[in-house]
Amino acid sequence: MAQQLQAAASSRVAVPCCSTGRIARPSSSARSSSRPGSRAAARRPAPPGRLEVACSLNNSAGTTVTKPAKLEARDTLRLALPSKGRMAEDTLQLLKDCQLSVVKPNPRQYVARISQLPGLEVWFQRATDVVRKIIYGDVDLxxxxxxxxxxxxxxxxxxxxxxxxxxxxQCHLALGVPMGGQFASIDNLEQLRAMPWSEQTPLRVVTGYQNIARKFFAEKGFEHVVLLSADGALEAAPAMGSADIILDLVSTGVTLRENNLKQIEGGTIMHSEGALVANRRALLERKGLLEVCHELIERLEAHLTADKFYSVIANMRGSSAEEVSQRLLSAPGLAGLSGPTVSQVYTMGADGRAQPHLFAAVICVPKKQLYPAVKEIRKVGGSGVLVQPMTYIFDEEPARWRQLLDTLGVDPKSVDVA
Ligand SMILES: Nc1ncnc2c1ncn2[C@@H]1O[C@H](COP(=O)(O)OP(=O)(O)OP(=O)(O)O)[C@@H](O)[C@H]1O
Ligand SMILES: O=P(O)(O)OC[C@H]1O[C@H](OP(=O)(O)OP(=O)(O)O)[C@H](O)[C@@H]1O
Ligand SMILES: [Mg+2]
Incomplete structure (x- = not known):
């Protein structure tokens, strides 16, 4: 099954690539006699440069590197962040929102610090290299x-x-298929596969995600696929005639639409968003790393959870805190995270003494439910509704911390995070 794709994995010549960054269209000979997997293709040396991007365990020379048997000794812990591209700014903003500002005096500086985490160096790397350096243990996180x-x-x-x-x-990796021409009636993956692809006229897919594409088309039973490589503006390739379809990231869908491409049913490969990752051996062996991870997870969870809620304060008339709470708890969406906080509001009486007046209810409301919640508050006798952003919600121990320890097989008592 999918011989060409499997051959691509082993010989690295089945997927036509080029070193200029432009799309390498398979030549007529590559599409016939020098087809992926053929003897001629196997004899041809792998093109330099671009292939390295597509192969996870290659060094810059394109040769396979074995992972070091042991982690290299060093005194500091290391966190790698994207140095450029769409993720770079948002990553720094997220850390800032967690009160972990990265001090980076100029854009060409590749190493920085976070003053709250003194033992941690921050290294700026291309997104691809962040992953490679994690795998080899050059960085820990x-x-x-x-x-x-x-x-x-x-x-x-x-x-x-x-x-x-x-x-x-947030985005997803998906196929982009031309809206017109031979693809006009293609709405799903099954129909795409059933098209008359052959050795002579394979489905030409341009993508920066060669490994994912290879696996996807093999798993889906496509037999005649050629993967082409390009560094950007992939959406132009079908109109240019250099590829049939694309496999690329989609978020708003505007780039696809502007280039007369459509998504098809079954053509979404994966969801993507930012993730915090680590090297397993570093987690187990580097002193202090688990403690740093605990702090990072706690800060991230506190911020990310809080970011989904507003703190809503409303004045409530009522005979007692219990009676007010009863009304709130009976209304949909006003129970907060663990019940509303209801407290007495006082005003100055004629006798110069504080007099019980109204009650104030404080409720955590999901941002998306704000307006329905305000209407419910009014229905149960609330007024003067104040809405404030939440900065952090530090809850019980985050589930992700416990999952990490389980994954590593580490006894929670052995990590000092109190
Ligand atoms: N349209 C998008 N919407 C949301 N996230 C995206 C989008 N495009 C890319 N990303 C995310 O940003 C990461 C980096 O992509 P980006 O294109 O910014 O950088 P790059 O490809 O490394 O650099 P460049 O494209 O400049 O060579 C991707 O791996 C993906 O996780
Ligand atoms: O669905 P949309 O919101 O239109 O976003 C999708 C586009 O965003 C990314 O490109 P990017 O802007 O990073 O340019 P690039 O091709 O140069 O990487 C991706 O490669 C798509 O082309
Ligand atoms: Mg990009």
């Missing part, structure tokens, strides 16, 4: 998109995901 993790990390057992929903960089 990293923030990167799940798409890069899947493409470069390739399910490497040394990668541990500490947090997979950092709430930024």
């Amino acid at each position: 990293g923030i990167v998109g799940l798409d890069m993790l899947a493409e470069i990390g390739n399910d490497d057992p040394d990668i541990v995901i500490l947090h997979d929903r950092l709430d930024f960089g």
Whole structure:
């Protein structure tokens, strides 16, 4: 099944690529006699440069590197962050929102510090390199998109995901198929596969995600696929005639639409957003790393949870705190995270003494439910509704911390995070 795709994995010549960054269209000979997997293709040397991006365990020379048997000794812990691209700014903003500002005096500086975490160095790397450096243990922690993790990390057992929903960089990896021409009536993956692809006219897919694409088309039973490589503006390739379809990231869908491409049913490969990841051996062996992870997870969870809620304060008339609470708890969506806080409001009486007046109710309301909640508050006798953003919600021990310890097989009592 899917011989061409499997051959691509081993010979690295089945997927036509080029070193210029432009799309390498398979030449007529590549599409016939030098087809992927053929003897001629196997003899041809792998093109330099671009292939390295597509192969997770290659060094810059394109040769396979074995992981070091042991972690290199060093005094500091290391966190890698994306140095450029869409993730870079949002990653720094997220850390800032967690009161972990990264001090980076100029954009060409690749190492920085976070004053709240003195033992930790921050290294700025291209997103692909964040993943590679995690795998090899050059850095201990990293923030990167799940798409890069899947493409470069390739399910490497040394990668541990500490947090997979950092709430930024949300997008999905999907096929983009022309709206017209031979694809006009193609609405799903089954129909795409059933098209008359052959050795002579394979489905030409341009993508920066060669590993993911190879696996996807093999799993879906496509037999005649050629993967092409490009560094950007992939959406132009079908109109240009250099590829039939694309496999790329989609968030708003505007780029697809503007280039007359559509998504098809079954053509979504994965969801992606920012994730915090770590090297497994580093977690087990580097002194102090688990404690840093605990702090990062706690801060991230406190911020990310709080970011989904508003704190709502309303004046409530009533005979007692219990009676007011009863009304609130009976209304839909006003129970807060663990019940409303109801307290007495006092005014100055004519005798110069504080007099019980109204009650004040404080409720945590999901941002998306704010307006319905305000209407419910009014229905149960509330007025003067104040809405404030929430900064942090530090709850019980985060579930993600416990999951991390379980994944590593570490006894919680052995980590001092009190
Ligand atoms: N349209 C998008 N919406 C949301 N997140 C995206 C989008 N495009 C990319 N990302 C996320 O940002 C990461 C980095 O992509 P980006 O294109 O910014 O950088 P790059 O590809 O490394 O750099 P460049 O494209 O400049 O060579 C991706 O791996 C993905 O997780
Ligand atoms: O669905 P949309 O919101 O339109 O976003 C999708 C586009 O965003 C990314 O490109 P990017 O802007 O990073 O440019 P690039 O191709 O140069 O990487 C991605 O490669 C798509 O082209
Ligand atoms: Mg990009």
